[in-house]
Amino acid sequence: MHISEGVLSAPVLITGAALTATAVGFGLKKMDYDRIPQVAILSSVFFVASLIHIPIGPASTHLIMNGLTGLLLGLSAFPAILVGLILQAILFQFGGITTLGINTFNMAFPALICFYLFRNGIRHKNPVVISVCAFGSGFTAVFLSSIFVAASLIFSEESFINIAKLVVIAHLPVMIIEGIFTASCIGFLKKVRPEIIGG
């Protein structure tokens, strides 16, 4: 869900950059040097996994996983997602320098929201609650991201409204798949290494 370079207006770019800078600064401050390897190596997993193409009907989508990132990394999600996007920008030219701020914000803020909404839910004793919360996290994160992307477009230029609507609608099946994916993944971690999700 990257917005390309050159599309957004200066105020939106600047707001995105400022919000991201603040949140990343805060995330870094809360992250000890000792935790750098862990946050970084998990970010590598998200980077590699984002290249997996998952079929939906005749088309396919790639995994976004910001809900899962939020659940596992909490406050570190902001720096982690920023790092992932910088790498994508340099290696594949997905997005670029001026959109780094807003693109990071659109992906990472929903991750953070899901962390606060669902972190207790995925530590619940009842496996049904865990599944529902993990699904909720995957679904909500993508939903909010698409809303934020849409909002960034509309704030830049009102006539982007149709494209903005399309972004949200096109991501509806992705939200469901991300929900299922996140629920299965958290279920897996819960069974195999519950320490990871603090359960």
Add this chain to the structure above:
Amino acid sequence: MVHETFTYGDSMVHRLDPRIKVIVAIVFSIVIAVADKFSVLLYGLCFSLSLIWIARLSIKKVSFRLMIVNGFILFIWIFLPFTYPGETLFCLGPFNASKEGVIYAALITLKSNAIILASIALLATSSITTLVHVLRHIYVPDKLVHLFFFCFRYIHVIHHEYIRLMNAMKIRCFQPKTNMHTYKTYAYLVGMLLIRSYDRSDRVYHAMLCRGFKGKFWMLDHFSMNRFDIISGTVLFLIIIGLIILQWGQIIT
């Protein structure tokens, strides 16, 4: 997967001090992103194209990257002319395309391509390892620089683990389809990668402790500017200042 496609070469752009390249890329991108004059954007695109030309990058590979990037731009061309208010330029059935809409879409196309081409020419022609050192020099927070490098470093290792697990799925005749079995299988694959990475990050941290880690990362200095760097840097900045004057000069005077 994470091949640094444009990194290796022996052009003037490849030899230029990477600190200059990164700063030029950042300033140029910002100027183009906020500029709104056709002339400025056209000159900007020419600037990026000449950098690509000087860097002697494969036209085929560069065009391939542009194609991917312009996917989103295509959407803008499909929608924007018909929704942007203004004087009607042409009609397509019941839809009226406005002249202003077409101009706006063209501006976006120019901006996007100018910035992407500049990023390819200036950033992708340095290795990530070099860029990591540059980031440290331009006062990016220490922790972020190390997070960035560690992430890049272990992408390679994890990609190998990913291939091995994909092979394990393949030899058991896994076929991705639109069904729960497929989504669950991919979730297990990612879950397994996450668990292994947790364990690996512990081991890496232990290896750091064994080498006396006390909360500080080290980097050795690498860069030194020569005359070529100073001259090229000055030329590049003068061009960007020219673009700025062309765009906003009248406002100041």
Add this chain to the structure above:
Amino acid sequence: MGTDNNIILELDDITFGYPSRRPVLNGLKLVFFKGQRIGLTGGNGSGKTTLFHIIMGLLKPNTGEIGAFGKSRETEADFKEVREKIGLLFQDSDDQLFCPTVAEDIAFGPLNLGKTQNEAREIVKKTLKTFGLLGFEDRVSYKLSSGEKRLVSLATVIAMNPEVLLLDEPTTGLDTKTTERIVGFLNSHTELSYIIISHDHDFLERTTQCRYEMAGGKVDKNN
């Protein structure tokens, strides 16, 4: 490619390598017949594991032809059928097991082959019984001991009911008891043809009829 019904594999002039390094396989030839039980030895880096991965279509050779079950195999689609009939045991069990529980890991292959959940459950039970692992269904694969992981990995392969096995170092690091179980399994399933990579000469002595050696990117018949 040969049309002899008894030929399982026919590799001709296979070359494989990475740019700017010495080729791993270099003009390799191999014919493997139904009923054969071959032990494959050779030094580290001699290309034994690479050979197995080429046979399964996980690596594509730079040059050469691969025939399997009477057909030439080139595309990903060709190898799908090969993978239904040949089971590969990876050198490292951690590469083979990725499901949360032992039951799910063993059921994965059969489900991919179109079995129903109930059929898969039956297969899991039967396979676990074969390896003396009954009661392991709900154990977490990741937390098994390395011997148990090895047996479960073999079980995931056997669950797909293959005609042919390629076993890559099946006994490395195993205790005598687990090794005995594998020997017992192989010797009691005479319908299976297989190639075993191993450094354990004693094990090969008891499970194979002949010994091939890999060197210089080629397979040499030893005896």
Add this chain to the structure above:
Amino acid sequence: MGTDNNIILELDDITFGYPSRRPVLNGLKLVFFKGQRIGLTGGNGSGKTTLFHIIMGLLKPNTGEIGAFGKSRETEADFKEVREKIGLLFQDSDDQLFCPTVAEDIAFGPLNLGKTQNEAREIVKKTLKTFGLLGFEDRVSYKLSSGEKRLVSLATVIAMNPEVLLLDEPTTGLDTKTTERIVGFLNSHTELSYIIISHDHDFLERTTQCRYEMAGGKVDKNN
């Protein structure tokens, strides 16, 4: 703890394990003297790697006492000194090489020990020379071949000038030439005491004086 100056390590009654699993180490005893060169063998999962990590203070034993260099070692601060004198080569080189360039990886330890940038650069050069890797300074660690990675990993350990080495499978997956280099290094540095975990009997034969085996969570003297 003993006061004999020649004792490097003295482990007494060490138990280590994870909840609800069989303990990995179980009442382990080990005395390791200056000048000793021990080969350590044992099946997968027998606890060899765990033992090394316990010695370095990376894992804390559930029970038991660890003495090193004449002092009892318990806290993180105690082990800092241990880690300056004992160098551990990890089983997986990718865990050990975490810096952008080879030079930075080798300089990391010396810089942490308080050397200046210039001194560290000298050490890098000297160490690379020892392993025949001159010119590798600016190579990127993740692009090295597995043999080169192994040598650079060993170089990062040696750069800290340790008295004792713990080498975990130093030759797995290495070609003969690289193995020879490691053998050459070990045999020409007679001042080093070490314990080597390896499955490669030939390599142990050439580099160690005696063989210990791990089984049942304990170390047994073999000869």
